[in-house]
Amino acid sequence: MRGFTEALRQEMLVARHPVKVTCVHPGGIKTAVARNATVADGEDQQTFAEFFDRRLALHSPEMAAKTIVNGVAKGQARVVVGLEAKAVDVLARIMGSSYQRLVAAGVAKFFPWAK
Numbered sequence: 023m024r025g026f027t028e029a030l031r032q033e034m035l036v037a038r039h040p041v042k043v044t045c046v047h048p049g050g051i052k053t054a055v056a057r058n059a060t061v062a063d064g065e066d067q068q069t070f071a072e073f074f075d076r077r078l079a080l081h082s083p084e085m086a087a088k089t090i091v092n093g094v095a096k097g098q099a100r101v102v103v104g105l106e107a108k109a110v111d112v113l114a115r116i117m118g119s120s121y122q123r124l125v126a127a128g129v130a131k132f133f134p135w136a137k
Contacts, residue, residue, distance in 0.1 A: 044094050049104025050078035051086045
C-alpha cells in the first residue's frame, strides 16, 4: 500500500494534478479490526482480539481521525498515527527493510501465542 500510495502521489505531482495523496500509517486504534480479523490456521481469533484490545489498541478512533484530518489538511505525504507507529517508522528509516527481521524476531516475545 505504501509503495502504491507513493507512486500515485508522485504521478500527481509530476502531472501537476490537483489531487493530493496521503498515506496513513496507523498504530493501535481502538476499533473492531482485531475482532473481525482473519487469523492463521491454528491460531485462536478470540485470543488475538482480546490481546489486541488489551495491549495494542492504544488510541481512540477520534484521536486517529483528528491526526489524519490534520495531516491531510497540511498536505502531508505520510501521516503516522500513534507513538508506536512512529517508533516503527523511525526504525524502518534507520534500518531499511532489515527492520522487518528485527520485528519478526521480537514477535514471539510480544505475542504469547506466536511460535
